Amino acid sequence: MAAVVRSSGSTTSELKKKSLVPYLLLAPGLLWLALFFVAPIITLISTATKTPGAGIGEFVQTYRWANYWDSLVGASGQFGRSFLYATCATLLALAIAYPLAYGIAFKSGKYKNILLVLVVAPFFCSFILRTIAWKQILGQEGPLFRFLLDLHIVTPTTHLTATAPAVIVGLAYNFLPFMTLPLYGSLERIDPRVLEASGDLYSNAFTTFRKVTVPLSMPGVVAGTLLTFIPAAGDYVNAEILGNPNTKMIGNVINAQFLNTQDYPTAAALSFILMIGISILVMIYIRKAGTEELV
Amino acid sequence: MAKTTRSIPPGTTGENELMTELMSASKAFLSRRALLAGAGGAAAATMIGAEGADFAQAAGKTVRWANWGLYLDFDNKTKKYPTLEAFQKLTGIKATYQEAIDDNDTFTAKVAPQLRLKKDIGYDIVTMTEWKAAQWVASGYVQKFDDAAIPNKKNVTASLANRPFDPGRHYSLPWAGIIAGIAWSKSALPKGLKTLDDLFAPANKGRIEVLSEMRDTIGLIMLWQGVDVSKPFTDAQFQKAVDFLQKKIKDGYIRQVKGQSYAEDLISGDAIAVIGWSGDINQLNLQNGNRFGFAVPESGGTFSTDNLMIASTSPNKASAEALINYYYDPKVAAQVANYITYVCPVNGAQEAMAKINPKQVSNPLIFPTDAMWKNLKVFRELNPADTAKYAKSFQKAIGNG
Numbered sequence: 001m002a003a004v005v006r007s008s009g010s011t012t013s014e015l016k017k018k019s020l021v022p023y024l025l026l027a028p029g030l031l032w033l034a035l036f037f038v039a040p041i042i043t044l045i046s047t048a049t050k051t052p053g054a055g056i057g058e059f060v061q062t063y064r065w066a067n068y069w070d071s072l073v074g075a076s077g078q079f080g081r082s083f084l085y086a087t088c089a090t091l092l093a094l095a096i097a098y099p100l101a102y103g104i105a106f107k108s109g110k111y112k113n114i115l116l117v118l119v120v121a122p123f124f125c126s127f128i129l130r131t132i133a134w135k136q137i138l139g140q141e142g143p144l145f146r147f148l149l150d151l152h153i154v155t156p157t158t159h160l161t162a163t164a165p166a167v168i169v170g171l172a173y174n175f176l177p178f179m180t181l182p183l184y185g186s187l188e189r190i191d192p193r194v195l196e197a198s199g200d201l202y203s204n205a206f207t208t209f210r211k212v213t214v215p216l217s218m219p220g221v222v223a224g225t226l227l228t229f230i231p232a233a234g235d236y237v238n239a240e241i242l243g244n245p246n247t248k249m250i251g252n253v254i255n256a257q258f259l260n261t262q263d264y265p266t267a268a269a270l271s272f273i274l275m276i277g278i279s280i281l282v283m284i285y286i287r288k289a290g291t292e293e294l295v
Numbered sequence: 296m297a298k299t300t301r302s303i304p305p306g307t308t309g310e311n312e313l314m315t316e317l318m319s320a321s322k323a324f325l326s327r328r329a330l331l332a333g334a335g336g337a338a339a340a341t342m343i344g345a346e347g348a349d350f351a352q353a354a355g356k357t358v359r360w361a362n363w364g365l366y367l368d369f370d371n372k373t374k375k376y377p378t379l380e381a382f383q384k385l386t387g388i389k390a391t392y393q394e395a396i397d398d399n400d401t402f403t404a405k406v407a408p409q410l411r412l413k414k415d416i417g418y419d420i421v422t423m424t425e426w427k428a429a430q431w432v433a434s435g436y437v438q439k440f441d442d443a444a445i446p447n448k449k450n451v452t453a454s455l456a457n458r459p460f461d462p463g464r465h466y467s468l469p470w471a472g473i474i475a476g477i478a479w480s481k482s483a484l485p486k487g488l489k490t491l492d493d494l495f496a497p498a499n500k501g502r503i504e505v506l507s508e509m510r511d512t513i514g515l516i517m518l519w520q521g522v523d524v525s526k527p528f529t530d531a532q533f534q535k536a537v538d539f540l541q542k543k544i545k546d547g548y549i550r551q552v553k554g555q556s557y558a559e560d561l562i563s564g565d566a567i568a569v570i571g572w573s574g575d576i577n578q579l580n581l582q583n584g585n586r587f588g589f590a591v592p593e594s595g596g597t598f599s600t601d602n603l604m605i606a607s608t609s610p611n612k613a614s615a616e617a618l619i620n621y622y623y624d625p626k627v628a629a630q631v632a633n634y635i636t637y638v639c640p641v642n643g644a645q646e647a648m649a650k651i652n653p654k655q656v657s658n659p660l661i662f663p664t665d666a667m668w669k670n671l672k673v674f675r676e677l678n679p680a681d682t683a684k685y686a687k688s689f690q691k692a693i694g695n696g
Contacts (some may be wrong), residue, residue, distance in 0.1 A: 055434060057407060075696055140502070141564035159501055161565060162550045212435060245544045245552050248694035256695035260507075261686045265696070277688045 041272075048269035055264040064265075071269040075253045079277070082249040085164070086233035089171035093179040093228050094221070096172065101183035101220070102213075105190075119180050127174060131241045134170055135161050150237075162244040170238035178227040186220030187213070222289045226282060232277055250274055333606060356388045358614040361395040361402070361418040363601065364555070365578060366471070368634035378630050382621045388614045393418070398554065399427035400487040410608060419609035420618065426510060427461035428467050429676055437466045438605040444616040447623035450642045454668070455600060459676055468619055469600035470630075472638030474573040474671060475511035476596040478589045483567040487588050491519040494568050494592075500548050504557045504566040505540070509689040510674035511597050512552070512570055516540060518595035518672060525672040533685060541692040552693040561587060572666045573660040577636035589660070591670050598671035600640065632661050 048067055050059035071081070104115045122130060136142055138160040148154045160166060190213065198208040236251025243249075250270060257267040367376050379390050395418070396402045403423070406416040423431055431437050442448060442465075451468060463465050477488045483502075488494050494503060505512045514524045516536040523526050543549045550566060551557075558575050560566035562583060576589040603622075605615045621627060625643030632639035633652045638661060639645070645662045648655050659667050676683060690696050 002671075041310055052683065057404065069439060074691075078694075078696075104618070135565075136563065139563045139565050157501065159565070162501075244547075244550055245694035246547075252694070253696045256690050258400070260695070261690055262400065263683070263684065263687065 001134055016061045044268050044272055048265050048272055050265045059264055067265050068269045068273065071266045074266070075113035075270055077249060077271075078248055078253050080251045080285070081247065081276075082251070083234050083277070083281070085168050085171060085239075085247075085249060086229050086235075089175065089232045090179075090229045091226050092168065092172040093176050094225060097176055097179040097183055097224065098221075101180050101187050104180075104184055114148055116184070119177050119184075123177060128237060128241075131170055131237055133175065134166070134173070135241055138166060162247075164243070164247045166242040167239050167247050167249075170242045171232045171235060172220045172228075174235075175232055176259065177227040178231070179224040182223035182227065184222040186223075190216045202271060218289070222286070226285070230278055230282065234274060306559050308404055308637040348647070356386075356611070356614050357391065357566075358420065358611050358618050359391045359393070359418045359653065360420040360422075360618065361393055362470070363396050364394045366422070366601075366635055367392065368631050376625050378622070381627075382618060385621070386614075386617055388617060390614075390618060396422060396589045399424050402432070403427060406606075407436070409435075410434075410606065413582055414606060415608045415610065416606055418606060419611045419615040420603055421606055422470050422601050423604055424473075424508075424601050425458065425460070425599045425680075426674065426676065428604060430679075430682075431604060432466045434460055436604075436607050438607055438609065439465050440468075440605070440619075441612075441616060444613065445620040445623065447620045450625060452627075452640045452642055455640050467602040467604045468623065469626075469640040470622075471574070471635060472598060472600045472640055474591060474596055474598055474638060475506065475508070475515060475570060476573060476589055476591040476661070477515075478561070478569050478571040478576045478587055480561060480564070480567040481586055481588055483564075484588075488568060488592075489591060490593050491515065494570070495543060495548055499568045500546075501550055502565065502567045503543075503549050503569065504551050504553055504560055505549055505654050506557070506572075507552050507554050507693065510599065511572075511687060513537065513685075513689060514597035514672070514674045515570055515592060515595075518597070519592065521594075523672060524597065524674045524677060529685075534688065537688050537692045540689075544693065572637075574635055574637035577660055581636075591667060595670050595671075595672055598666075598673050600638075636661055638663060 046061065047059070048071075049061065049063045051064050051067075052058075053060045100119070104112060104119075107114050115245055135146055139145065140159060140161075144155065145160060149156065154160075181234045194212055194216070195208055198212045203211065233249075234251050236249055236255050239247055239249040239252050254267050254270050254274070257263045257270065333694040368378050369375075370377050376392060379392055380531070383390055402421075405629055406418075406421075409416045421431075431573055440448070445468075448464065448468065455469050455472070456464060458464075465634060475495050477491070479488045481487075484499075510524075513533065514537045516539055517524050517528070517532065520532075520539070522532045522536075537694070540549075544552070551560070553560070555572075555575065557566060557569050557571055561569060561571075561579065571589070573589055576587050603619050605612055605619075609615060615695060621633065623641055625641055625647045628639055628641035629647035629651050632644055633648065633655055636655075645656060648661075655661055663671065687696070
């Protein structure tokens with residue numbers, strides 16, 4: 001009897017131990033998240049409800065939740081612009097990256113690795129420098145402008161930098177590798193026999209591409225567009241360097257509110273709204289696109 | 296032995312300047328070291344104990360200075376700052392110089408939390424533009440000068456000796472004066488610019504840039520609209536200038552609103568007419584063959600100063616004062632002004648300049664003439680509430696909210 005009791009006792013404790021193991025394994029990660037994600041987010045949410053105190057850059061907690069609404073209304077133009085520019089840049093990047101990834105995956109032969117390195121190579125140089133380089137290339141005294149001027153496509157009074165298209169092109173360029181690599185990943189994984197089978201079933205090259213290649217590359221498309229859209233929506237470097245005061249994005253507003261006017265509550269509220277906004281858009285997108293094969 | 300340990304005889308200070316005092320101190324120190332080398336036995340051992348501590352203190356004399364870019368004479372060949380090297384040789388104080396400031400707000404936002412907690416910010420001397428310096432003084436972020444340690448303080452230009460934020464200059468001394476005016480590319484605009492009407496002429500549309508420094512850009516526009524920015528003005532008068540700026544941005548006249556980087560756009564040709572700073576244009580012309588013109592608009596320009604202050608958290612106050620005193624020596628000030636080409640706030644520097652670079656003696660951007668002074672206004676001091684309100688409205692106009 002005693003032996004039975006003992007043995008049953010040991011099994012429950014073993015069971016208990018087993019059920020604790022996953023939590024113990026998760027603990028470091030959860031702790032990390034709590035410390036470096038949850039805590040800052042709570043600080044952010046609470047900073048946003050503060051109101052000005054005595055001095056500049058000093059604020060007192062008054063739980064003014066209307067700060068969120070006021071900030072959103074105040075910067076609605078830049079919010080709209082951010083999402084518009086990010087969408088355009090993502091589509092442009094997709095249009096450029098898809099043929100590129102397709103070419104590398106199927107047509108590059110022995111040059112595959114070199115081409116992949118070339119896609120990533122711009123990352124060896126600073127993000128800011130690459131963006132400033134575009135300013136030189138598109139600038140009024142730059143090579144491209146001179147060329148277009150000679151072709152009478154532009155007049156001396158038009159300009160290429162300090163415009164909305166320049167910002168969008170800058171965004172698309174800077175995030176291109178984030179689009180190309182996931183696309184390449186899923187295209188490269190396509191079994192060539194599936195494509196052959198499609199041909200055997202009398203579909204021409206275009207139908208094969210549309211009905212076989214594109215659906216199979218969807219995980220890459222979804223991952224690539226997310227990796228491009230999310231950072232592009234929050235970016236402020238491209239708008240700062242390649243844009244003008246009429247093309248400012250939400251990142252510029254947050255930057256200025258934080259550092260120039262030292263209005264921390266507005267900056268915090270805008271950051272939080274941007275986070276929520278992106279999360280909602282991403283959620284809708286993933287629902288529509290499906291994520292079964294994403295992981 | 297008692298004689299050798301006393302580094303400075305108490306009587307010698309008298310009328311001597313701090314500099315000579317420091318020099319004698321370092322000389323006395325050297326001789327003591329030489330003496331030490333020759334000494335032996337137990338006496339020497341006790342001396343090492345006493346002198347060793349003294350040595351550590353003298354060697355530990357440092358001063359750390361945060362300043363703006365291109366704001367101190369620099370020798371491209373040796374990669375050193377000649378006047379700062381001379382200061383170190385003269386005083387034995389180790390000086391670290393960092394171009395750590397590129398924006399008043401950003402720099403202050405970075406160090407203010409430490410200043411509030413009374414923790415060392417890593418700098419003893421900071422250089423802030425007048426309106427920001429006023430905030431530092433009001434917030435108690437600075438230490439009061441010991442006037443006896445800065446005898447050269449008497450050399451400060453009369454018009455800058457008593458600013459409202461620091462009457463009598465007990466907490467700050469101007470490092471350089473900045474004139475904001477209009478500048479242009481000579482090849483694109485051979486006739487030059489005289490007024491803001493010229494600046495905003497339709498022919499310049501899309502190639503005009505203005506400063507992101509509110510007091511300069513709005514100040515110039517307000518002066519042009521007939522408002523004296525050095526005296527109290529109404530919110531409506533301020534708003535009128537902001538509205539004008541916003542309209543010029545909306546209509547595509549103004550290409551960008553920038554800090555010091557407008558200089559790059561002048562060089563590249565993206566901008567041909569700007570609201571900019573005097574010294575920048577001087578330096579651009581030195582490097583790029585006199586391609587640019589600068590003028591104070593007929594309606595008036597704005598003037599401000601960057602000010603040296605000792606951070607409240609600084610443990611090296613005496614060294615910091617020695618450094619400030621050194622740079623208020625007219626000869627040293629002239630050497631700096633010759634390089635940075637901003638307005639020199641030190642009396643006697645103009646005479647000293649004759650020996651260094653005679654061409655610069657009559658440069659009105661370093662030594663403004665009386666006529667020029669009359670046309671320059673200092674933007675009035677704003678209280679914290681107005682500062683926040685105006686900054687917000689300006690940022691909104693330039694697309695940041």
